Amino acid sequence: MRIACPYCGPRGVDEFSYLGDATLKRPDPAAENADAAFHAYVYLRDNPAGPHRELWQHASGCQSWLVVTRDTRTHEISAVEYARDAAIASAGAE
């Protein structure tokens, strides 16, 4: 598998570290249901068969954090963005 880093260009997957689901949002600790929300945030994961947005770091390259949209059935990658840009875009959408 190769990931097209927006800075470095395409690189082998061995240069990247996987973190996991990029769609999770840290719950509000002051909310009434904070215990249940944090349990879900820390432990519960979907296991989708299909496109999945996930965090990777280009650890052996430019060290950027990336959001990679990967089809879990085929490893086909349809998008790679800087995690910072993705976070700003998602904050702006709220």
Place this chain on the structure above:
Amino acid sequence: MAEPLVARSALRPHVAPLASPAGAPGVTLVEVENLSLAALAAFKGREAELTDAIRAAFGVELADGPKRVTANGVSFLGTGPGKWLAVGPAGTDFSTLPAAVTDQSDGRSVFRLSGPKARETLATLVQIDLHPRAFGPGSAAATHAASIAVQVSQLDDAPTYEIVCFRTFAATLWRWILDAGLSREISARHAG
């Protein structure tokens, strides 16, 4: 009494053997010493200020990408978004640039690999595409060679490559390159 600090190569003959081929070298490996190195990270939103300061101080037009730009003997290698490795002759002062500046002069070793077989020698060690179509003079890449973190850049069409690594790994990387070059008439010299 404390010993004065003296800049010394990380290479010694017993850990980094020399090599000289019988005929014309296919590839030449040398260590570059007496350099000043610094890691630069632009402050958020102040990239233009850093670009202006580098233009004024060194006459270099900073590139935003995995490129190597050089003027007046001072080079800047793109290592990541908003990050560069600055390389100049010993004594070059990068500390006043408007960025997070971390001196690396005693932390890195710098090698140059050149000659007609330099590309195929380096290609045995890194996984990036070194074909001239993908990587040429002025290209730079942060990657790994034999699992050692390196900054690779190309200087000219000889081709000449510069390889920067943390100095703790210098002797190991040197031996990897030497092994790769032994079947390619490598000449390897260092002053350590």
